[in-house]
Amino acid sequence: MNSILRPVSATASLDDPFYYLANFRFVLGWVHEHHAELLTAEEQGFLTTFEALPQAAQALLVRMVMRKGEHFRTGKLAYAEIGDVDRALAPLASAGWVETDPAISLAELFRLLRLAELRQALASEMADAGLSSRASKTVLWETLQPHLSQVQRLTEWWPAAGKMLGGERIVRLTVMPWCDRLRLMFFGNLRQDWAEFVLTELGLQRFEQVELTPGSRAFHRREEVDVYLTLHELRERLEQGESPETLMAEMPVVPAENTWLAQRRARLAFLLGQTAERGGQETLALRLYAESGDGPAGQVEARIRRLRLLERRGEHRQAHALASRAWASAVGEQENQALARLLPRLCRRLGLAPPRRAVESSPPRLDLCLPRAGETPSGVEQAVVEHLSRPEAPVHYVENTLLTGLFGLLCWPALFAPLPGAFFHPFHSGPADLYRDDFVARRRERFERCLACLDEGTHGEAIWRTWREKHGVASPFVFWEGLDETLLEQALACIPATHLRACFERLLSDLKTNRAGLPDLIQFLPGGAEPRYRMIEVKGPGDRLQDNQRRWLAFFRAQGIDALVCHVTWQQDAAP
Structure with missing residues (x-):
């Protein structure tokens, strides 16, 4: 050519x-x-x-x-x-x-x-x-x-x-x-389009330059491209209102060895199941949830929704059998949390002894009655920042950006390792296999080398080096606008390396789920013989803790990390 x-x-x-x-x-x-x-x-x-x-x-x-x-x-x-x-x-x-x-x-x-x-x-x-x-x-x-x-x-x-x-x-x-097929074969997805070139040329996007080899490719067989395009088309037809029953009949068979396509197929089956359930097609929804939740590519959400739907239909014995098998296996935190609520209810209805489980204690609580803040999305959090922050104990709004950002900076070499199937064009904001089941296992030694800096006390130097050398380069974990020098300096001075290691290891246990649910605020307490900090989850009137937030707060308690929930009421709403 x-x-x-x-x-x-x-x-x-x-x-x-x-x-x-x-x-x-x-x-x-x-x-x-x-x-x-x-x-x-x-x-x-x-x-x-x-x-x-x-x-x-x-x-x-x-x-x-x-x-x-x-x-x-x-x-x-x-x-x-x-x-x-x-x-x-x-x-x-x-x-x-x-x-x-x-x-x-x-x-x-x-x-x-x-x-x-x-x-x-x-x-x-x-x-x-x-x-x-x-x-x-x-x-x-x-x-x-x-x-x-x-x-x-x-x-x-x-x-x-x-x-x-x-x-x-x-x-x-x-x-x-x-x-579209050529674009898919280049990007490995249909989410990215030709605008990537323009945004990069304008300097609005920067990507890590990972060494690419002849084996750096998204697809190895034409059949894989065909399956991807079919799944994409079915999802578009679902969004346009076509019936889940019709679409289910056209679901393609995924090549046995392709786990990431199997995960895409399972995700589509879950979405079809949700649509069927909302439309009152409960039997079809159960079939789709079972298909989505089974196998190594199974969706946790599908298994949970299947159990809840069985419970709602009064099929308690089948729900109990499935939940008990899952409870006895090594399920992740998200599924374990759902089962811990579901199994006792099923046992009561069947007259069985409930399974033993740890009693979930409530996190420490701080109640504040403050002047009403503005109607911005972060208004309540900003009101708490202004109320609690002091020059000697500054408070920052960080939510899911600080700990994940520190993780992304320290583990940059592992995240951007040029492994087969991870990078195959110049416009990757992160590895293509980031949320696949074997992502961490394939890089275990690389992650351990990065985390070893925490044991050796050299993590600050490594994080600062990455912050300076890679600033502005796209990363799935580093939100540059929310990680300035002041915040980074205070975090490294006040958060012990042992706490960072524990949090990073929890992130690695389930990167997709655990990157969210972190507390809204952090307060640094640099004074005293040993600098300290505390994490603060803010809840406005009528707001409740989400499940992923509960899991992080339970983890903080287990690790001895100071974390509390701040419940806010507005002064004009308070009872006289």
């Missing part, structure tokens, strides 16, 4: 009017170099044909690919660097990549035409429906949509379109499925 499609640089200068074309070429070159054997002959032909197109045609294709939808008005495709739209469209139409007179639905007609144009195009239908000639677009749609299900060309919808639109046409891009 010609060097035009050989990846050289991840981003093009925005001073180049064809910067977006250079970025698109980079992706095509990357996919050809890393995934060529996963492409069909037709897809390989797309790369070859694209290379042979005139630059204006290439650029126009990319402009359409990067916009929303597949249908476009030619009048909206005017770009100075491309020039004559019809001339640029001709090679694309010859290649079959653009349809120049496509059949369109009523929904597309409404998306593409202005209100005045719709009133002209649908004047006859409006008169038949008794609508005013000044009816709004919303009224037009709600009235006509139930009766106009046909898909037809623009001139069939509106015979005078050619004259009224001054020669402007509607065209349809036919290669979006190919382009």
Whole structure:
């Protein structure tokens, strides 16, 4: 393949009017170099044909690919660097990549035409429906949509379109499925898009530069790409309101060895189950929860929802049998917490002795009655900060940013280790396998080397070094705007290394679940022979502790870490 499609640089200068074309070429070159054997002959032909197109045609294709939808008005495709739209469209139409007179639905007609144009195009239908000639677009749609299900060309919808639109046409891009597949094979997901290149070039995003090898790739078999795309399509159809029963029948089989795809499939089954349960399809929901919760990729939420639904349906014996088996196995904190509440209820209903469990003690409590704060999302927390903070004992609003940030800074070398399946393009904010079951196991020695700094007392130096060298680089754990030098300095001076190690090890036990639920505030108490600190969870009127917050508070109690819950009432709301 010609060097035009050989990846050289991840981003093009925005001073180049064809910067977006250079970025698109980079992706095509990357996919050809890393995934060529996963492409069909037709897809390989797309790369070859694209290379042979005139630059204006290439650029126009990319402009359409990067916009929303597949249908476009030619009048909206005017770009100075491309020039004559019809001339640029001709090679694309010859290649079959653009349809120049496509059949369109009523929904597309409404998306593409202005209100005045719709009133002209649908004047006859409006008169038949008794609508005013000044009816709004919303009224037009709600009235006509139930009766106009046909898909037809623009001139069939509106015979005078050619004259009224001054020669402007509607065209349809036919290669979006190919382009989405190529984007997926590059990014490893469909969440990221072409904007990543622009944001990086503007300096609004910076990514860690991890060494990539020929084995650094998201997919190893074409079947895996097909499964991902099918799961993505099913999820979109679910969001559009299609029935979970229909979608369940189309769920693809995941290759046995691909655990991350199995996790995506299990997550979709859980979402289908939730939708079925909300729709009163409880039997279907139970089937979907069972499918989502079983196996090594099983979703904890699905197992818990299944048990609760069985309990609500009065199927106490089956629920008890499932819950007892889970209780006897090595379940995580989240599931154990749910079972500790569920099992005693089931035992009472079945006349059985409840399982032994530790009594959950309440965390220390601080009650404050304060002047009403503003209506901002963090108003109550800020009111507590202002009330408790003193020059010699400052209080900071940190929530889930401080401890996770310190963890991310200390363990940066382990988190960004160039392992197979972790990084496969230049735009990763974190490893692709971050929440897979074997993430920590694959890096255990690397994490231990990082945590050893806490035992040796060198963790402060390591954290500061990363903070300076990597500042602003995307990380799944470091929120740079919430971790300034003052906060970092006070935290390292007041939080003992033993406490940090305990918290970091708890994070590593379940990175996805335990990164949330940390207290809102931290107060540093640097005075005295030994600097101290305390964590403060703030609850405003009517607010209650969430389960993940309860788990962190219980952990703090077990570790001897000072943590309390501050309950706030407003002075004007207090009883006289």
